[in-house]
Amino acid sequence: MKRPVIYPVFLPQQGCPFRCVYCNQHAVTGLPERAPSDAVTHGVKAVAEHGRRALETGRPGEIAFYGGTFTALDRESLRALLREAASWTDRGAFTGIRFSTRPDALEGDVLDLLAEYPVRTVEIGAQSLDDAVLEASRRGYDAARVTAACRAVREWGRRLGLQLMVGLPTETEDRWRRSVLRVVELAPDFVRLYPTLVLSGTMLARWYRDGRYRPLELEEAVDRCAWAADRFDKAGIAIARMGLHPDPALDAPGAVLSGPRHPAFGHLVRSRQWRRRVDAALERAAARWNGGSQAGQGDAEPSPASLEVHAPPRRLSEVMGPLRSNVSHWKDRWGFRQVWVQEADAFRVRFQ
Known part of the structure; x- marks a missing residue:
């Protein structure tokens, strides 16, 4: 399968109702912390830069908003980003819009708002479909909410992606496997698999130092993801990525305290398969x-x-x-x- 061209715009923590126990988007992306208005201004400029580059190179692709909870942005900010993306889509720079968001941020009138723009793909950061794991990770929703969000995207007629994290607090191998099988039942178009890392400045870092959380060893994470990849492959669900994107910010001393990090994590998983x-x-x-x-x-x-x-x-x-x-x-x-x-x-x- 040929990978689509994606032009990413990162909005670290923007729109997030709170910070999850494992999350430090500034450490992952290397981008500075910005006030919401500054982040939106930066995002609009980034969309325009990508649009010009796509036209110059003749390589149209989807413009993608990552790093925060896109659909939980205030309506003015959300419309500003969508309008800029839509204008470049009209000019042929982009084939459409994609974004990542929380499952509980796809409710109410937000889908009606999004329907005004050329949205093609929705990625839902489910992270798990096990209620105990979601509660321990303080995600603020349950598996039923994930299922409802997936159905809403399907009924809307857009491509659906699901993001899962392996090794979250209280996750066991059985819980991971049940979560994977529930994802298979939901039949998304693609999934992303990320190992849980202990990043500095997070609640998980405190739990790790206090002995309340033990991250997976690399071999454990590879084994669990290989089992999952077998099921997704068999079900015809594409795996868009396994492991975090390499970024110099993660190589900074003290950025990653522990966890199954490897620059070729996806290759390790495929080899284990x-x-x-x-x-x-x-x-x-x-x-x-x-x-x-x-x-x-x-x-x-x-x-x-x-x-x-x-x-x-x-x-x-x-x-x-x-x-x-x-x-x-x-x-x-x-x-x-x-x-x-x-x-x-x-x-x-x-x-x-």
């Missing part, structure tokens, strides 16, 4: 091998000495894993002396 996929094929075959799960039966076959994993060319690095970690895993777990990863039109596993 391939590991699990090959392991599943080997587990099915193990019943036929001496030393497999059915060892000792009369029709057992000798364990193969080598493994060939065939996959599309653009997926080979994911199959091998970072530093060939998947290759090492298959050797260590299954006892193969040789493992080859080769180009093919489709995935398959061969033993010799």
Whole structure:
């Protein structure tokens, strides 16, 4: 799937009714804290800059408002940003408008207001669909509110995206999985998966220092997201991103106190999916091998000495894993002396 061109405009914390326990948008974006009027003025200028660039390069795309609660902005500010975006859309710079918002900020007359403008995509920052996790994270709404917001966007006829965070307070593996399955039932057009990091200046940072919160280890976060990605892939739900965008602000000393941060988090997740996929094929075959799960039966076959994993060319690095970690895993777990990863039109596993 070809990724759409997106021109982002960041409005850190603008429109947010309060700051969530994990959130420090200024640390994530590297943008200074601004008064609401200054933030809107800056946003309008950013829209115009993107519009001129899109026309100059001949690359139209969606203008996107991120970083705050867009639909909770005061009506004057909201209209000012939408008008500027719509004017450049009319000129062919943008294909439409997209924004991220809270599920409880898509109620009342806001959809009627938005209908006056060329909005194409709505991203809902659900973060979880488990009530206990939402309460512990002090999000201020429950899973039913998320479901209602998704239905409203669907009835409105716009593309729907959902954002999830793995490793929020009180989240267990079971709660994460139930949340993912509820997202699958809602059938958004795409999802984004973000690991929960302990950012300075947040309530979560205080809980972390006090021992009240333990972030996931990188391996835990990768495993949980790989499980989720398998379900989304099977359901035909696109994954727009896994992991935070790289930003120098996050590299500043003390910006990130702890958590499963990695510059190639999405690559780690995709690699883990391939590991699990090959392991599943080997587990099915193990019943036929001496030393497999059915060892000792009369029709057992000798364990193969080598493994060939065939996959599309653009997926080979994911199959091998970072530093060939998947290759090492298959050797260590299954006892193969040789493992080859080769180009093919489709995935398959061969033993010799």
